[in-house]
Structure formats: C-alpha cells, structure tokens
Amino acid sequence: MPAPADSVNVAAMSVGWETSERDDGYVVELTGELDISSAASVESRLMELEKRKPARLILDLTRVSFIDSTGLSMIINADGRARKRGSRLTIVSGEGVPRRILRTVGLEDRLDVIGELPAAGS
C-alpha cells in the first residue's frame, strides 16, 4: 500500500509533511509551524491516513518550531480519535519547543509522548 503523495498540498501549508511506513503504521514527520494556518490541513491529512486503520501513528514533532493552541488542539483531537479507534498515537517531541509546550499544558504525561523516534516495531 503506497503512502499518500507527500508533496501534494504541502506547498500550501506553512508546515512540511513527510510520511513513511512502518510495520505497525505510519510515521508522519512535521516540520515548521503547527499553528492556526497549518493545523487544519495537517488534521485533514492525518484523518486521511487514519482511514487506513494503522495500529499506530507516530507524529514526529522534533523539527516543529512552534505550536499554538490550534496546533495543540489538533494533537489532542488526533489522540482522541486514536483512543476511540483503539489504536495508538505517539508524539515524538524532541527536546525543543514542542516538548516545552506539551509540558506547560500538562499533556506530556497525558499523551503518548516520547523524546525520540522509536526503532521500527518497538
């Protein structure tokens, strides 16, 4: 099953989107700013990906430079959908801004947040 075309629509977003497939699902690597101008398109693309019912979706935010409340909302909503589906949403926060923001809003322990991208299958 091919991954969705990565370049499509990305140009219109202030955030970069990169998908790779793993045994248990997909890794989505975002770059740039996850804010009011990009959150909606990221969310709709995530929902497209979720239609394939992956057991696990890994949202890699290591290279995200900023997350505003809309971006947070998007992450929370994705987590909510994953729980409802019985699958798993993992956030790779890195050590920068995303981690600090997730900590500030108290989501670091509420969501499946990890520091680094896990090895395949882990």
Place this chain on the structure above:
Amino acid sequence: MPTGSDSGCRRFEGRRRHSAQKLQEEIIRQAGRGSVGTRNEVRLVAGLAALLLVTVGLDIAMGGSVVLVLIQIAVVIAVAVAIVWLAVGRRKLERERFRSQMIAEVGTVMSGALDYELALTELARLISRRLADWCFIFILEEDRSIRQLAAAHVDMERQSQAWELLYRYPLDPDRPEGPAKVIRTGRSDFQPQVTEDLLRAISANDENLELLRALKLRSSMVAPLVARGRTLGAIVFASAESGQVFTRRDLELAEEVTARAAITLDNARLYARLRGTERELRTSRDQLQAIVDGVADAVTAQDPSGKLVYANDAAAALLGFERADQLLAADLAEVMGRYDLIDPDGRHFPLENLPGRQALSGEDPDPVLIRYRNRATGTESWSLIKATAIRDESGTPVLAINVVEDVTVQHLRELRQRFLAEVGRVLGSSLDVDETFPQVAELAARQLGDWCSIELLEPDGSPRTVGTAHVDPEDSPLAQELLRRYPLTSASYLRRPLGAAELVQKVNDADLAAVARDPEHHALLRQLRPRSSMTVPLIVRGKTLGAITVLTAESGRRLTEDDLALGEELAARCALALDNARLYRERSRIARTLQESLLPPLLPELPGLDVAARFRAAGEGIEVGGDFYDLFELGDAGWAVAIGDVCGKGTRAAAVTALARYTVRAASMRHEGPSQILGLLNEALLRQQSDRRFCTVLYGQLSTNGAGPEFRFASGGHPLPLLLRASGGAEVGIPGTLLGIVSDPELTDSRVALDAGDAVVLYTDGVTDAGAPSRIWTAQELAAAVGSPYGLSAADVADRMMTAALETTSGEPRDDIAIVVVKVPDDLAAA
C-alpha cells in the same frame, strides 16, 4: 562552281509537288549558290570561244587577212570579256540580293516567334532550305552546358534522324572540335571538306560516329552566336547530299546570318528576362499592394524630405481621410497639426522623435507608443509606431516605412485594468478612506480627466470632500484655488437619495451655472474652461453616500461612454471600500466591546498590594481573542486573580472565554482551593460539548495572614507565574493539565509567601511566543529581562514585560498578550 546542273535538276524534279513559293525559294537558293546564272555564262563564253576558234581557223584556212582575223579575235574576246564581266556583276548583284534577303528573313523569323527557342527552330529550318542541307543550332546554357536546340533538314525524315543523333549524344562542351570548340573560342570553324578525322574528333563513340557518317556531311561551317561579347551558342551549316562545298564567301554569309540571329537571340533573352523580372516585380508589387492595402495597420512610406509617398487605406482612415490618395495629396504638417501627440507618461511627444524621422536620419528607431488626441474632437487613440529605413546601395536611407498599429482598444483596456488594479491596491492599503480616497482621486485625475474630486455625505447630510486632485496642480494655481475651496460635485447631485451616473460630453455655461455654488465659483469654473464632465454616485447598500466627479479641461479630452463605464467601476470599488470601512469600524467596535466585557474594566484596588494589567490584541483587533484575566475579591479570604487563554479566536472562542471567566468567578465563591476551582472549570468545559475547545488557566488567591501576603495558585496547563525578587526571578509552581480535555486533569496547588518588593507576574503565552518561532522566550529569560522589581511599580513591571515581548517581533505580535502583575510594595510596613 562544282555543283552540277544535274543534281540541281534532280532536286528540282524531286520537289515538283512543292508549292509555287517553295519553287521560287528553290530558284533563289540555286541563285544564292551561284549555280543557275554562272552556268549559263560559262556556256555562252564557251560557245563564243568555240565560234572564235572556228572563225579563226576558217579565215586562216581560206588565206584571209591576219589583221582581220586578229580584229575578229579581239572583238570576240571583248564580247566574251564583256559577257563574263556582266555575268560576274550579275552574280554579285544576285548574291547581294540574296544576302540582304537572307538577313531580312532571319530578322523576320527571329522577331516573329513568341520566344527565342521557337525563333531559332524556325531559323534552322530557314537555313536548311536556303543555305545548307543541314542546320544545327546549339545554345550555351547558364550552367555552361550545351543544349541542342534545333536540327533542320529539308527532308523531315532525315531531320528526325538528326534529332535522334542529337538527343542520344548531347554535345560535350569539352569536345575538341566542332560546335563545342566554336562556343569555347567564339571563333568560326570552317571545314570545306568534312573528313573522317573531323567526324572522329566530334563524335563521342563509335555509334555516334556511325550516325554522323550517316548524315553524309560534305562540307561544314560552324559560326558562333556572339552578342555583346558573349558567346551564346553556335549554328552549324553543313552540306550533305547536295555535295555543296562551302567557300569563304559562304562562311561570311553564315557568320552574318549567325551574328544577326545572335543579336536577336540576345535581345529575345534579355526581353524574356526583362519581362520575367517585370512580371515578378509586378506580381510582387501587386501582392505587396494587396497586402499593405488590406492590413488593418496603417502603413506609410516617407521620402527623405518627410513627404508621404505612399499610404494605405488604414493610414488614411487613422488620420481622418476617406482614401489614401487624399492623404497623400494633403499637407502632412497641417494634418499632423490637428493632433496632440502625447507619450505614455502624458508628456508632449515631439514630431521629430517619430520613428520614421529617425529612420530617415539613419537611426534604427525603437517602436514607440503614442497617444494622438484630435484637437478638434478631443477623441484619443493609441498607436504603436514602428519604422524601418529602405536604403540605397550606399546605405543612405531613401524611404522610411512606417507601420502604425492602432492599439487604442488594447491599450485603453490595459490602462483601465492597470488603473483599477492601482485603485484596488490603494483601497486595500488602508481602511481609512480619508487616507485612500485622495490617492484614488489622483489616479482618476490622471486616468480619466484633468480633475477629480470625491465627495462624501456626512451623517448630517452635509457634503465633505475627501479626495480631490488635478492632473498637474503645480502647473495650475487655479486648480489649487478651486480644489481648496469648492467640491466638484454639485450639492444638488449629492442631495439625491439614489444618484445615477451622469456624463456631460460637452460642458456649456448653463452646466457650470448649475454646478456653481456662488458667482465667484461660477467665475472660477469658467476660467477652467471645462470640456467634459461626469459624476458617478457612491452607492452603498442602496443609498448614495457620495459621488466622484471627473472633469476634463486643458487636456481637451472628451469623456466617452467607456470612460463613464470605467468611472462607474471605480465608484463601485470606492463604495465597497466605504462599506468595508464602515463594517470594519463596526466590527472592531463590537470586538473591542466583547473583549472589554471579558476583561475587568477597572482593576480593583487591593489593600497593601500594587496591581497592574496589560492587554494587547494581536493584529488589527477585529477578532475577539481568547485571552482573559480577572481580579476580584473573595470576601474575607482575600482576592482572586485569574489569567487564561482559550484555544482559538472569534466569537466561539469568546463564548468559551466568557464561560471560563464567569465559571471561575462563581466557583471561587465556594471558598475552595485553586486546584478545586480549576477542577470545577474543567467539568464545566467538558459539559459544554458543543465545542472541543480547551483552555489554560492560572488561578490564584492572594491573602494576607500574620506573616504577610501569600499567593496560593494552581495551573491548568497555563504558563506558571514568575516570581520576581531582588535576588532574581524564576517560575514557581507545578505544571498542570489544560482544561476541557480530560476528566481528571492534574492540578496541584502551590503556595508562595511574598516578601516586600516581590512581584508575581501572570501572563499568557502571547508574551513568550510574540516573536515565535524565531524567538521564544523562556520564563528565566523573561524574568531576567524585567530584572529586579525593586523600585518598580506593578505597572512598570508589566510594561517591561510587554516591551520585552514586543521587541522580539518584527511587526505585530503573534498572539494576544495578557499580563497581570501583583507587586508587594518595597516597603511593606509603609503600605
């Protein structure tokens, strides 16, 4: 003459069926060869000689006088000589006559046929009838090859035999002997006796040689066709069955005939070429004429004096003539004088800069775009003019060809598009019509007419001029005076509830009088000498709110229906901008009101504490933000302070903000700890299912016990407060979970005791993220930026925070910024 009468007779006999004319030709031919006359003369002389001998012999035999005999002999000789002399003279005369006749006939033949090839074929036949048994004509082609053009023999059957030979063996120009040599050298070849060696020399191979032998050539002459020093070919005269042996005299005649033919051939060729060239010329000229006449572009040609020598119909039409010849007959200077020439920047365009004049002066001009304004009618057209010089051999321009493309339609369309785009840009640059409309008026004055003013109706119904412009106010003190004192739009027009666009193509004094507000105004307007005017209403939501008036004067332009259409489009855009500005004002008022409703209008005074708050909306403030703060009394328990940030913006976020603010207020009445208050807010947000909005809130309680002020607080996912002290500042407290997402948020109470001079700073992430993502403040950095709170008021601290946040942004902060500062006076005892 070796030709026997027998052969002549046989030939004569064999041609009995020939016509009388042919017969006569035969006689002439025989005469030309000197056969008939000479033969008779010889017989006569021979007869006389015989008679003389017989007489002398008889006289001697009869013993007569020797003297008498001698006299008799002398008489007989004299008679004989006379006879011979007469005969020779007659022959000469006949030959001369034949020659003249031959040349005349050659002339007739050569000039009679329509083309020279046919003429030469005819000539060959003439020669074969009169001068030789065979005649071959060879032509030197332009590619230096030799073409056998004609072969003639009186006997058609034999003629085809010759053709076969000629076709089968085209003459090699390099053949050492024969016609090839003659063409090469330009000199005649005379072969009284055609030898086997000659045949070999001119034949290509054995078969060719056989065919040549079959022609039974006896004697031959080859004369070059030479004209104007150039060899054009050669004519071969050959005898065969007649047994004729050519003499030098025959050669002379042959050369003469050939020379005559050469001249005719040359002329024919020249003429043919001339006719061809002429035909081509005529064709190309006709084609050119047809093309040039037919093109929509105006085409003219000017001679070096600048005079028009050619113009097509489009050129005539462009300059107001019905036909091209009328234009050519007109005085060009006078014609051009009817127009104002204006360059694309609106400046006068000097005639000498026209490309045609430049081309004639030897330059290679670039195309120019010119506006022609007819001085009499005021109508304008745009032309793209290109010119090319036609030069003579020395490179001197002899003609300038001008191609004038009428680009009025395209150009006006383009100008209008550009104008409207420019208007759009100006209107989009600000919502303040007092700022944008004057610029719009300037653009309109440049595009449409010399004057433009925009009047708006004030709410009380009085007109107000918001924008007014003259195309060149510096040049016109009158313009400045007029614009300063009077609106252009008439007051009565503005009084109409719903105005219609008005166009006055030719303004008269009555129009001016109607517009004038007083006699002085009327006088000023008269001085202006307006030509055309138009007024278009600014209609917003079915009501005239103003008008745009355009007036042309010194430019002499006459406004057209097209201009009116453009004016209406301009008015529509201005009206939209007007409406937008009103809507925007309305909306920002509502947003401000709503935002204010979410913030305390005035901070209460807290006993023994200094408090200050700052709020700054991101962007233009037309969206209600999600930031809020509150400060209120908790009865005996002290004071509550809250700061929060609801996800998103706009009315839905504002609704959640209101919910959060009032829930916190209501919950606070239960006298519970900060984490419980936030827990209640969390439940309230979760119950509110319509929107999955979360918020972050920092809630704290300020109380004073015996030991001094104390701050108890909890964070629901909100940035922790900064505690600023003389010793340094830091974040305090324990992070919690944002509210409205999970049912069991982690919310932990913290407590700090405040000392004299301490400041607690509560803020939203708009402070840290104002310059995100290039610059995101950490709490430590913010604390360091404010520094020691000693000696500062709460307001000072808040301002320092705000300044720090804003200096990291290049423009507007990214998000709303809210700051609340609670400061313990430096001297606590004094408070």
